[in-house]
Amino acid sequence: MRFSGHETFAIREGWLYKGLSSLDQYPNFFEEPFPADQLGVGTNMAKSIRHWLVATGLAEYRDQVAKSRSKRITVSEFGKMVLKEDPYFNNFGTWCFIHLNLVNSQDATASWAWFFGSCADTVFDRNNGLEQFRRWSLNSTAKHPSATTLQKDLNCLLASYAQRPPTDNTDPEEAMDCPLWELGLLNYYRGSASFRTNRSPKKISAEAIGYALAVAAGQTEQGSGGREMTFEEAATIKGGPGRAFLMGPSALYDAVSRAMSENSKSGLKIGSLVGQRVLKYGNQSPLEWVDGYYKRIGRNHAK
Numbered sequence: 001m002r003f004s005g006h007e008t009f010a011i012r013e014g015w016l017y018k019g020l021s022s023l024d025q026y027p028n029f030f031e032e033p034f035p036a037d038q039l040g041v042g043t044n045m046a047k048s049i050r051h052w053l054v055a056t057g058l059a060e061y062r063d064q065v066a067k068s069r070s071k072r073i074t075v076s077e078f079g080k081m082v083l084k085e086d087p088y089f090n091n092f093g094t095w096c097f098i099h100l101n102l103v104n105s106q107d108a109t110a111s112w113a114w115f116f117g118s119c120a121d122t123v124f125d126r127n128n129g130l131e132q133f134r135r136w137s138l139n140s141t142a143k144h145p146s147a148t149t150l151q152k153d154l155n156c157l158l159a160s161y162a163q164r165p166p167t168d169n170t171d172p173e174e175a176m177d178c179p180l181w182e183l184g185l186l187n188y189y190r191g192s193a194s195f196r197t198n199r200s201p202k203k204i205s206a207e208a209i210g211y212a213l214a215v216a217a218g219q220t221e222q223g224s225g226g227r228e229m230t231f232e233e234a235a236t237i238k239g240g241p242g243r244a245f246l247m248g249p250s251a252l253y254d255a256v257s258r259a260m261s262e263n264s265k266s267g268l269k270i271g272s273l274v275g276q277r278v279l280k281y282g283n284q285s286p287l288e289w290v291d292g293y294y295k296r297i298g299r300n301h302a303k
Contacts, residue, residue, distance in 0.1 A: 003110050003137075003145045005051035007044040008152050010159040010178040015041075016098075017088055019049040020058050024075050024083055031072065055109075057101035058082060077287055085294040093293055095179055096208040104215050104239040110137065111157040116243050125194045130154055161186040162195055185246050201254035202245045206266030207293035209241045209259055213281045214289060216240035228280040230273070231256075253277060263296065 018039050022029045029035055036046035050073070053059035058079035062072040075083070078101070086094045103116045114136045121132070130147075133154050138144060145153075160178045187196050213229065216239040231249040235242030242252045253270075256279060260268055269280040284292070 003143065003149050003153050005048075005055070005107070006109055006156050007048040007051070008156060009045060009048040010156055011052050011056075011180065013177065013179060015045075015049050016052065016056065016058060019053050020075065020079055020083060021087065023053065023059060023073070024079075027074060051107070053079075055102055055105045055107045056098045057105065058098075078290065081287070081290055081294065085298070089179065091297070092182060093205050093208060093297065095182060096204050097211060097290055097293075099180060099183055100208065100212050100215065100239075100244055103244045109153045109156055110141065111153040113140070115157055116246075117238055121197075122199060123194055123196050125192075126154075126158075129158075129195065158186070158188075158195065162188040183245070197246050199246050199248065199251060201247060201251045201258065203258065204241075204245060204255060205293055206256075206259035206263045206268045207289045207296070209256060210266065210268055210281045210284060211286050211289040211293075212239070212241040212244055213279070214284060214286045218286070227283055228271070228273075228278050230276045230278055232276070234279050266292070 022035070022038060026032070029038070030046075030050045032038075035050075036043045039046050039049060041049070050059075054061070054073060057076055059073045060076040062074050078097070082089070082094055085091075089095070102112055105112070111133060114133050118136050118140075119129075119132060121128075124132070130151060134147070134150055137150060160180045161183065163181065184198055184202065187198060188194075189196065213234060216237045217229075229237065229240075231253050234240055235247060235249040235252045237243070241255075242248065245252075245255070247255060256268060256270065260266065260270070267282045267284060271278045271280055
């Protein structure tokens, strides 16, 4: 878990395409002397792009030994799928997978772990959000960063999901839209200077829901054999579809029902167990869910 790496920049339009395609063509791209010049951005922005490639799961460290994880990264299997199926990141579903990877990544900023894992408030302002984040960091991490570092981390998350959150010194360059806004998870109300989470059912694909369940179940003992969960479990399990997309059991049920109606062959099923509604998601791996999604939309486009 990190409190830095993004250089205060949220993901910007075109960044992941530039970074991923460059890394694919030149395996040592980010180890070269001047990757920023090749990307057409500033030095700190190039560092940020590299950080986001790893945090989103599009790239991974070549050497997984913790002490050796310095600069050497390579395109991941997920990144290869995206390069093949949606290289320009135009598809909403791609951003759903990217978001889920950020929520579950140890290389994303710590504010992601707090916000999508522990923050229960539906309405908050910048100050009380920072105080909650500070308390969480004291109880959840051995590292106790400064208030300035925490503020930068929180600002990065807000800039990633909320509509132009205010800053003390608004720079037009800092107000550039982040593609994650399209997920509709967080709204900013300028009049009250407050943020409100969107807890309504989200229109996400069955494959994104299955992907979230498969990733979350692989990281925890929670769930029934790794193939089904109650909706209560699916809404509360760390990194799962409920927490990641800010939906409680009822909203998640509605989202799953909608996704199943649009894709009846996805592999998701709703059942019951001892009077509780159960979400069955089979034994597909996370990457199999991604592959199934791209195959389905490819068939739809071919019609």
